[in-house]
Amino acid sequence: MSAPLRSPFAPKFVPNLYPVPGVELGTAAANVKYKGRRDLLMAFFQPNTAAAGVFTVNEATAAPVLWSRRVIETTPSDVRALVVNAGNANAFTGMRGHKICADVAAEAARLAGADPAKVLLASTGVIGEPMALAPFKTYLPRISEGLSASLYKDAAEAIMTTDTYPKMVSRLTKLDGHVTPITGIAKGSGMIAPNMATMLAFVFTSAAIAPVCLDALLREAVDSSFHAITVDSDTSTNDTVLLFATGANGQETPIDDPSDRRLDEFRKALGEIMIDLAQQVIKDGEGARKFVTVMVEAARDTATARAVGFSIANSPLVKTAIAGEDPNWGRIIMAAGKAGAGIDPDALKLWIGPNLVAKGGAVHSRYSEEKAAEHMKGQDILLRLDLGQGDAATTVWTTDLTHGYIDINADYRS
Amino acid sequence: MSAPLRSPFAPKFVPNLYPVPGVELGTAAANVKYKGRRDLLMAFFQPNTAAAGVFTVNEATAAPVLWSRRVIETTPSDVRALVVNAGNANAFTGMRGHKICADVAAEAARLAGADPAKVLLASTGVIGEPMALAPFKTYLPRISEGLSASLYKDAAEAIMTTDTYPKMVSRLTKLDGHVTPITGIAKGSGMIAPNMATMLAFVFTSAAIAPVCLDALLREAVDSSFHAITVDSDTSTNDTVLLFATGANGQETPIDDPSDRRLDEFRKALGEIMIDLAQQVIKDGEGARKFVTVMVEAARDTATARAVGFSIANSPLVKTAIAGEDPNWGRIIMAAGKAGAGIDPDALKLWIGPNLVAKGGAVHSRYSEEKAAEHMKGQDILLRLDLGQGDAATTVWTTDLTHGYIDINADYRS
Numbered sequence: 001m002s003a004p005l006r007s008p009f010a011p012k013f014v015p016n017l018y019p020v021p022g023v024e025l026g027t028a029a030a031n032v033k034y035k036g037r038r039d040l041l042m043a044f045f046q047p048n049t050a051a052a053g054v055f056t057v058n059e060a061t062a063a064p065v066l067w068s069r070r071v072i073e074t075t076p077s078d079v080r081a082l083v084v085n086a087g088n089a090n091a092f093t094g095m096r097g098h099k100i101c102a103d104v105a106a107e108a109a110r111l112a113g114a115d116p117a118k119v120l121l122a123s124t125g126v127i128g129e130p131m132a133l134a135p136f137k138t139y140l141p142r143i144s145e146g147l148s149a150s151l152y153k154d155a156a157e158a159i160m161t162t163d164t165y166p167k168m169v170s171r172l173t174k175l176d177g178h179v180t181p182i183t184g185i186a187k188g189s190g191m192i193a194p195n196m197a198t199m200l201a202f203v204f205t206s207a208a209i210a211p212v213c214l215d216a217l218l219r220e221a222v223d224s225s226f227h228a229i230t231v232d233s234d235t236s237t238n239d240t241v242l243l244f245a246t247g248a249n250g251q252e253t254p255i256d257d258p259s260d261r262r263l264d265e266f267r268k269a270l271g272e273i274m275i276d277l278a279q280q281v282i283k284d285g286e287g288a289r290k291f292v293t294v295m296v297e298a299a300r301d302t303a304t305a306r307a308v309g310f311s312i313a314n315s316p317l318v319k320t321a322i323a324g325e326d327p328n329w330g331r332i333i334m335a336a337g338k339a340g341a342g343i344d345p346d347a348l349k350l351w352i353g354p355n356l357v358a359k360g361g362a363v364h365s366r367y368s369e370e371k372a373a374e375h376m377k378g379q380d381i382l383l384r385l386d387l388g389q390g391d392a393a394t395t396v397w398t399t400d401l402t403h404g405y406i407d408i409n410a411d412y413r414s
Numbered sequence: 415m416s417a418p419l420r421s422p423f424a425p426k427f428v429p430n431l432y433p434v435p436g437v438e439l440g441t442a443a444a445n446v447k448y449k450g451r452r453d454l455l456m457a458f459f460q461p462n463t464a465a466a467g468v469f470t471v472n473e474a475t476a477a478p479v480l481w482s483r484r485v486i487e488t489t490p491s492d493v494r495a496l497v498v499n500a501g502n503a504n505a506f507t508g509m510r511g512h513k514i515c516a517d518v519a520a521e522a523a524r525l526a527g528a529d530p531a532k533v534l535l536a537s538t539g540v541i542g543e544p545m546a547l548a549p550f551k552t553y554l555p556r557i558s559e560g561l562s563a564s565l566y567k568d569a570a571e572a573i574m575t576t577d578t579y580p581k582m583v584s585r586l587t588k589l590d591g592h593v594t595p596i597t598g599i600a601k602g603s604g605m606i607a608p609n610m611a612t613m614l615a616f617v618f619t620s621a622a623i624a625p626v627c628l629d630a631l632l633r634e635a636v637d638s639s640f641h642a643i644t645v646d647s648d649t650s651t652n653d654t655v656l657l658f659a660t661g662a663n664g665q666e667t668p669i670d671d672p673s674d675r676r677l678d679e680f681r682k683a684l685g686e687i688m689i690d691l692a693q694q695v696i697k698d699g700e701g702a703r704k705f706v707t708v709m710v711e712a713a714r715d716t717a718t719a720r721a722v723g724f725s726i727a728n729s730p731l732v733k734t735a736i737a738g739e740d741p742n743w744g745r746i747i748m749a750a751g752k753a754g755a756g757i758d759p760d761a762l763k764l765w766i767g768p769n770l771v772a773k774g775g776a777v778h779s780r781y782s783e784e785k786a787a788e789h790m791k792g793q794d795i796l797l798r799l800d801l802g803q804g805d806a807a808t809t810v811w812t813t814d815l816t817h818g819y820i821d822i823n824a825d826y827r828s
Contacts, residue, residue, distance in 0.1 A: 060751030060759040092747050092759060094776030127744025128777050235752035237744075316730070316815075317823055324824030330541025330651075333506050337474030338649035345474040345506060362508030363542050401730075403820050409731055410738030410816070 008379065009283035009291060010165040017152040017170040018181035020204040022046040022246025024147035027158040030135035033087025033125055038158035040135065041084040042143045043204075044112050049246045050254070051079040051120065052215040054222045056239035062091035064121040065238055067101040071120050076211035079244065080114035082202065083140065084159050086187070087125040089198060091237040096130055104136045111144040122240045124161055124187065124198035156185040159200055162408070163188050167280040173269035175207050176262045178249040182207075184273050188281035198238035201226065201277050207266060208247035210256035217258060217270060218243045225274035228396045230313050231285040243270075282397045287404025290322050295384045297393040304341045304387070305394040311339035312383065319401035322381055327372035329357045332383060347388030352376070422793065423697035423705060424579040431566040431584040432595035434618040436460040436660025438561035441572040444553035446546075447501025447539055452572035454549065455498040456557045457618075458526050463660045464668070465493040465534065466629040468636045470653035476505030478535040479652055481515040485534055490625035493658065494528035496616065497554070498573050500601070501539040503612060505651040510544055518550045525558040536654045538575055538601060538612035570599040573614055576822065577602050581694040587683035590676045592663040594621050598687050602695035612652035615640065615691050621680060622661035624670035631672060631684060632657045639688035642810045644727050645699040657684075696811045701818025704736050709798045711807040718755045718801070719808040725753035726797065733815035736795055741786035743771045746797060761802030766790070 023043055030040035053072040055065050071079065083104055090097045105119040112119070123131070156166035170183040184203035209217070218241070226241055247254060255263060283291050294313050299305035312318055315335035321328035329350060336343055346361035353375030356364045375381070381400075437457055444454035467486040469479050485493065497518055504511045519533040526533070537545070570580035584597040598617035623631070632655070640655055661668060669677060697705050708727050713719035726732055729749035735742035743764060750757055760775035767789030770778045789795070795814075 057754065058748060058751040059754065059757050060747045089744075092744060092772065092776060094760075094774060096776070127747060128772065130776075235748070237748055237751060316819070320820055320823035323820065326824070330503075330506060333474045333541060334472060334649070334651055337472040337651060340471065340473065343473050346508075358506065358542065360508060362506060362510070362544075401820065402824070403817055405730070406734055406737065406815065406817050406820060409734035410740070 006164045007284045007288060009288070014153060015168060015170060017168055018172055018183055019149040020181050020183050020246065021206045022049060022248035023204045023244065024149055025151045025155050026143035026147045027151065027154045028139040028143050030085070030139035032085045032135045038154060039086045040139050040143065041155050041158040042108060042140055043082040043155070044147060045080055045244060046246050046248060047080070048078050049080070049244055050209060050211045050214050051076050052211060052218040052243045054218060054226070054241045056236055058235045058237050060092060060237050062089050062123060062238040063093060063097035063101050064090055064123045065240060067105065068120045068122065068240065068242070071117060075118055076215070078118055079120055080118040081108045081112045082120045082242070083108050083136070084122045084200065086159050086161050088123060088129055088131045089125045089127050089238050090123040090131045092128045093130055100131050100133055103133050107136055107140050111140060120242060122200050122238070122242070124159065124200055124238055127237060152183055152185060159185065159187040161187065161198070163284050165284060167277060167284065169273050169276045169280070171269055171273065173266050175249060175266045176251050176255070178251055180205060180207050180249045180266065182269055182273050184277050186277040186281055188284045198236040199226065199281055200239070201241045203243045203273060205245050206247070206249035207245045208249065208251035208254040209245045210254040213256045213258050214243060214245050217263070217267060221271045221274040224271060225278035228394070229278045229282050230310060230396065230398050231282065279397060282399055285399040286408045287402040288399035289402055289404070290379060290381050290400040292322055292381045292383065292398045292400065294396050294398065295382070295393070296387065297384065298386045298388055298390060299392040300342070300387070300389040302392045302394055304389070305392050306396070307339045307341040308336050308343065308385065308387065309394050309396040311335045312385070313396045313398035316401055319398070322376065323400035323402045325373065325376040327352050327369060327376050329372070332385070333358065336385060343387055349386040349388065351384040353382050420578045421698045421702060423702070428567060429582060429584060431582055432586055432597055433563040434595050434597050434660065435620045436463060436662035437618045437658065438563050439565045439569050440557035440561045441565065441568045442553040442557050444499070444549035446499045446549045452568060453500045454553050454557065455569050455572040456522060456554055457496040457569070458561060459494055459658060460660050460662060461494070462492050463494070463658055464623060464625045464628050465490050466625065466632040466657045468632060468640070468655045470650055472649045472651050474506060474651050476503050476537060476652040477507060477511035477515050478504055478537045479654060481519065482534045482536065482654065482656070485531060489532055490629070492532055493534055494532040495522045495526045496534045496656070497522050497550070498536045498614065499539070500573050500575050502537060502543055502545045503539045503541050503652050504537040504545045506542045507544055514545050514547055517547050521550055521554050525554060534656060536614050536652070536656070538573065538614055538652055541651060566597055566599060573599065573601045575601065575612070577698050579698060581691055581698070583687050583690045583694070585683055585687065587680050589621050589663060589680045590665050590669070592665055594619060594663045594680065596683055596687050598691050600691040600695055602698045612650040613640065613695055614653070615655045617657045617687060619659050620661070620663035621659045622663060622665035622668040623659045624668040627670045627672050628657060628659050631677070631681060635685045635688040638685060639692035642808070643692050643696045644724060644810065644812050645696065693811060696813055699813040700822045701816040702813035703816055703818070704793060704795050704814040706736055706795045706797065706812045706814065708810050708812065709796070709807065710801065711798065712800045712802055712804060713806040714756070714801070714803040716806045716808055718803070719806050720810070721753045721755040722750050722757065722799065722801065723808050723810040725749045726799070727810045727812035730815055733812070736790065737814035737816045739787065739790040741766050741783060741790050743786070746799070747772065750799060757801055763800040763802065765798040767796050
């Protein structure tokens with residue numbers, strides 16, 4: 001097949017990526033599957049680094065997800081290494097898949113001088129293909145010899161599958177008076193022959209935050225970021241978001257209460273970092289030409305707002321209309337109605353961009369299809385729906401559904 | 415845009431369509447929206463015709479759906495007319511839409527010499543566009559002058575929107591010793607600029623069956639037919655299935671018990687008629703090049719089987735793989751897992767056509783990708799998943815997701 005075009009949203013510049021004290025990284029071209037590109041990442045963490053994780057809810061859970069979930073459950077207060085490979089998902093690989101996880105963790109642990117139970121793993125790539133241990137045995141030792149605190153761009157590249165650009169973001173924040181960097185990388189919704197699948201994100205900070213508190217902060221941030229995006233409603237077997245806090249920023253003691261006001265600035269920065277990464281994932285969605293923001297407001301509760309928002313964001317008919325730059329608002333109403341969330345069509349208000357389209361159960365008397373069509377020609381599309389029920393609101397992000405999506409996903413594996 | 419290609423599944427011949435005693439039909443080119451083609455259907459029924467209906471669950475319910483639902487609730491034992499138009503869905507049209515329904519029903523009732531509360535309505539076409547009364551006022555009287563018992567093909571054509579062929583089926587069955595025809599028409603999943611939307615089906619029989627029993631038979635048949643198909647997971651505002659039983663077949667009294675064994679042959683024929691119509695709808699799905707049967711077996715219960723079946727049948731990644739003739743079985747596992755239905759990956763067995771692909775949580779040792787790829791090249795694709803849980807099973811039908819779907823749905827309305 002022809003190579004996917006680079007996303008029109010690909011950033012023009014590499015952002016400034018702040019090193020995170022307590023984290024060292026390295027990568028290699030290990031030939032897990034791809035040839036001649038980085039596909040293996042290893043990071044080491046200083047002792048007593050805390051970690052939190054959010055994992056796929058897909059029931060066909062990949063072996064490395066089961067492994068990392070257990071590490072987070074048992075030793076979240078002292079993780080020492082992370083190993084990520086691209087090219088093979090190690091999913092639906094039976095007992096052999098679990099054995100590979102143990103072996104890779106043992107090798108990374110040996111190099112880090114730590115316990116294998118303190119090594120986190122993530123994989124992305126083909127589902128159902130046995131994974132070989134050899135690339136890890138050969139390349140993890142080489143990576144361990146060249147670790148550095150500044151290789152985030154390499155790291156972002158090493159976890160790509162069919163992403164058309166590496167996804168990274170970084171900022172400095174303050175925590176309890178201490179300058180604290182947060183730096184994150186992600187890879188996205190590339191699902192391509194042969195069935196690449198997975199969203200991965202890794203966020204590193206030198207904050208000193210106890211695991212339970214870190215977990216609360218991560219879940220809160222994921223709810224408004226990675227849990228608010230959809231490309232095609234498909235959920236990978238391998239989705240993983242990990243947050244590491246090394247505690248190297250000079251704080252005397254870790255913060256352990258999520259409601260501690262000293263977290264305010266950090267929480268805000270973390271939320272923005274996560275939304276930035278999630279939006280980068282969407283903007284590199286397969287075949288994406290438009291970035292679509294769906295805001296649902298005045299809902300009875302957040303669950304209702306989310307159900308309606310995702311019903312719109314996942315509707316193939318809405319997404320193809322956006323691809324065609326068609327302000328086909330009847331489909332948005334249809335998608336809101338099919339969510340089964342208990343909406344009243346007569347109470348709805350719908351805007352496309354700044355244009356009020358419908359209210360009172362019918363098209364607005366001054367609706368201008370011409371103006372709505374003008375908005376649809378842009379690269380950033382805003383659909384806003386007021387349910388007229390209550391005070392809850394949510395925002396979800398998605399893309400249009402284009403020929404590019406079909407091209408990327410229908411191609412025979414060869 | 416270029417006209418959609420005729421579906422490769424379009425039938426080569428018009429089937430034999432048996433007239434149904436007690437039903438007369440007629441059509442007109444009424445210019446509701448289209449020019450120069452039939453777009454208006456009216457049918458009259460003899461007194462005491464029973465009717466049953468299944469309607470969309472979309473909460474943005476179209477006005478004619480609300481109207482017909484009320485008729486079925488209040489006078490299911492004596493419906494006298496049916497009016498169906500194509501081109502305008504009369505959905506999200508506010509109070510004016512309800513007024514149009516009352517006016518159209520009044521006109522048909524006047525012509526039939528009946529009460530407006532005994533007139534059923536259905537519409538399909540643009541959402542949100544005000545509908546004019548004039549075409550009905552002008553053309554319903556003309557239709558009423560030329561009604562005939564044999565115009566089912568015309569009727570099937572009159573309700574088409576972007577269907578590439580009219581959908582009809584007919585057979586003779588026996589009920590309590592009386593020869594009883596069942597003849598049905600349907601229109602499908604054409605959703606095209608400007609936002610055509612809706613599945614409609616109308617089935618007519620001369621059986622004498624009391625409304626409550628007819629309702630039970632219809633729901634039973636719909637569960638295995640129209641409730642077992644999906645093109646793109648989108649649910650129209652106007653979906654309507656109506657079953658009419660005129661009682662003109664010579665039975666002395668209507669059957670009123672769904673478990674009456676005299677219904678056996680009729681029930682079987684009705685079920686086959688409904689599956690035939692539902693499959694015709696799918697085979698004319700937008701851009702469809704493949705007809706896909708998803709069988710889920712050995713499930714804990716039917717709800718689990720349906721959840722997994724629809725998760726596979728609606729997965730864009732599975733559907734694009736089928737379009738690409740790619741036996742990309744990892745995506746099928748992914749789709750089964752994301753249903754959240756409580757499956758155990760290690761207990762699954764998956765077949766593509768006759769080929770066992772996966773079992774015991776990994777690819778089958780003798781799986782031949784070549785043979786699976788050969789099956790994927792056919793027009794009829796069979797995906798079979800054994801959940802290893804229990805005795806329940808279900809079958810759902812869908813299509814591939816092709817460039818044709820995007821072409822049809824992304825085109826700007828002009």
